[in-house]
Amino acid sequence: MSEPQVMRSVVYPGTFDPITNGHSDLVARAAHLCDRVVVAVARDTAKQPTFDTEQRVSLARQVCADMPNVEVVDFGGLLVEFARRMEVHVIMRGLRAVSDFEYEFQLAGMNRRMAPDIETLFLTPAEQYAYISSSLVKEIARLGGDVSAFVAPAVNAALQERFG
Amino acid sequence: MSEPQVMRSVVYPGTFDPITNGHSDLVARAAHLCDRVVVAVARDTAKQPTFDTEQRVSLARQVCADMPNVEVVDFGGLLVEFARRMEVHVIMRGLRAVSDFEYEFQLAGMNRRMAPDIETLFLTPAEQYAYISSSLVKEIARLGGDVSAFVAPAVNAALQERFG
């Protein structure tokens, strides 16, 4: 019997606008499970991002600097085609809440239709990160609140510069 | 850097009372992703199962007979301790619906508290299996309905014998 190799690499896609402690908790978990984790920062986003692609990639790289089997890249176009180009057959996504679940379920279903060879796996963050979302973090930073409990220092500094 | 090995084996626990096409779809997906899939049939169940442990294991083995990297075993006691005894650090669970999600989320949270070294991953079944549950299948069989679209022939035969 030939050995499945597919699980050794996963791609973890997102907007990461900016990367939070909830995201990095999931990256660390994936990095513990797999040989290679590709954090894939989407260039195309549904709404205008707060940070441009370069900044979002740079912040994610700083946050993941200590994880040797994690690489951060940006991508455009369809996620499933990016995954194929990267020779990765597993997409990893975080699930925090029921509303996440529904959207993710729909997305996973359509991705499976377009690329049956690519599987989507879901992971849950540690409980202390269940409440954190990039949009709430930005909202709090915009209103002058302290977000140092929710993001890494480099991200906090970038948020201060943007909204301070 | 040492290579993570943890993802190579996963345990897929459940009551499997009896195993349905939805379950076996998930087993096949996991078997495609990982080197080794342990289908773990729970001896201890919240309510009285329709089939005894021996039957549930036997039916699951027949259904998974063609998947060389899948083994079916029964277990008692805590799942996380069983996983450790099997030297598996990843639990795989299927997600079909919001109600699944909430229960699974709670379970994964408590398991993580008891065994932080063990991760729970979630997978979604193919869309045509999203509606299938063991309890609905048994209810239909009990009422004389045809469940051959939802379970393998061996399971169908066992249901006929039980309810026919």
Next chain:
Amino acid sequence: MSEPQVMRSVVYPGTFDPITNGHSDLVARAAHLCDRVVVAVARDTAKQPTFDTEQRVSLARQVCADMPNVEVVDFGGLLVEFARRMEVHVIMRGLRAVSDFEYEFQLAGMNRRMAPDIETLFLTPAEQYAYISSSLVKEIARLGGDVSAFVAPAVNAALQERFG
């Protein structure tokens, strides 16, 4: 073009243990929409009902006595086969809450698999009935509470006799 006739009759299945004002609101709505509404009282129930089939049918008949195009019958076996025997091709179900929705969705999916010619339609009760369930009504009656706002007088009397 031949005229579709299927919507003229609907079957509204349930345990009706006992029928509440929420149920009868839906029956009245269906009776306003269709030529014929069959209220189908399930003889086979997942758990031991509080009222036997005869009582459940009798209470439903009293509650629906003023609706000339409504008939109340009991049924055994599969709902979709009962519907076919009644020459009805539409099943009507009430939706009050998300948890209803998930179960109903699953049930409708399996019924569609077994009987593609039968469609399931969903209706929502009037807002003042959104909170009422047979099990909560029985729980309140059992504890000596007044349920006259939630059920018809005949049902209230039957609950008093049972729990009073």
Next chain:
Amino acid sequence: MSEPQVMRSVVYPGTFDPITNGHSDLVARAAHLCDRVVVAVARDTAKQPTFDTEQRVSLARQVCADMPNVEVVDFGGLLVEFARRMEVHVIMRGLRAVSDFEYEFQLAGMNRRMAPDIETLFLTPAEQYAYISSSLVKEIARLGGDVSAFVAPAVNAALQERFG
């Protein structure tokens, strides 16, 4: 007893930006149940549509061309008033997911308050269409993906022209 006629016609409202296979599955189901189905394309939409009203109506008409008892019209203003002008007393809506359900529930409640004579019925699409939404289809087309499995050829061509 006079015969209810109300169920013979239904209105199926939406933005249809553009019509997908999920929408047309529901139209076909409704057309099988009722004498007349009015697909009502909303001129007023919460956000800027991708296709203008004329295009959305034209695509829906092409998709429904083979269903003789289906008509496609655009409408402005309140849905319940449009339904009355069309002499239709039943609104039909599709339900795919919990998030749909909540919004639809709220909308149906407010419509019932404004027009107690008009009922909202819900239908579920075939399981293979449960994942399809117009916005995901457009997102995939925009990113250069193949959406021919999700929409009719005419709609695919229109998406190619728009995003190709």
Next chain:
Amino acid sequence: MSEPQVMRSVVYPGTFDPITNGHSDLVARAAHLCDRVVVAVARDTAKQPTFDTEQRVSLARQVCADMPNVEVVDFGGLLVEFARRMEVHVIMRGLRAVSDFEYEFQLAGMNRRMAPDIETLFLTPAEQYAYISSSLVKEIARLGGDVSAFVAPAVNAALQERFG
């Protein structure tokens, strides 16, 4: 033992764009429970409000004019810091639906992280207000519908003036 005083005052924050009968039902309930209710109208809103801060405050004041222990004020910046400035340690929020619940849960979790001394309590509106939301009310008014069942006369007049 010293007596807790914290529950005597609550802040009820929101956009109130405009205040509906659902909001005022909750204000009245809170005013019945507590010595002092601060209706806090957010100056900073995620999207462009239909009414400016002055109008939103003015309409809320008119609606709450008969409740002597209710005051209406606008606020900017972080809610938890506003609550502290007002010497209020309880935030009150309404819950109508599952989707509310998820967002509120996340918000309450982040607020608790930033201000552990401030508690969030949830209240449900009367059932007849469960369907009302400011955005649906504005949508109906914009389309020329009658919203007098959902808002107070002063709010209705303001909506007419805006959309009439």
Next chain:
Amino acid sequence: MSEPQVMRSVVYPGTFDPITNGHSDLVARAAHLCDRVVVAVARDTAKQPTFDTEQRVSLARQVCADMPNVEVVDFGGLLVEFARRMEVHVIMRGLRAVSDFEYEFQLAGMNRRMAPDIETLFLTPAEQYAYISSSLVKEIARLGGDVSAFVAPAVNAALQERFG
């Protein structure tokens, strides 16, 4: 204007079979907010409890021993009538998840119908307790797992004695 006194006392009802750290976190929060918290242990429970009423009350008393404004009592019959006998007009309930929410919403709606003078308020537990339920704790204890992270020492001892 007379001062509302109602919020000074709250009743926190439940089965408490047995009391967990999630429950006691909520009791402590309520005790911080209100002058008097009545932890009300239901004698009548939907299913056979693991611990009898006396034990459930005794364990709750031990857990709440350090909170001077908390009393633990058992009650039978309807909760709203018990609340009135205790001269308490506020019921407090914990919300952890969407499934909680739906059931609680329904219960609060029926209680409001039976006793419009009594209000139900909802509180969320600290994030580290979001996963804990009495039934999961008992399940783990029954299977020989360590539940000392989820319950107080006295409760842990009682669980050991029962399942050890």
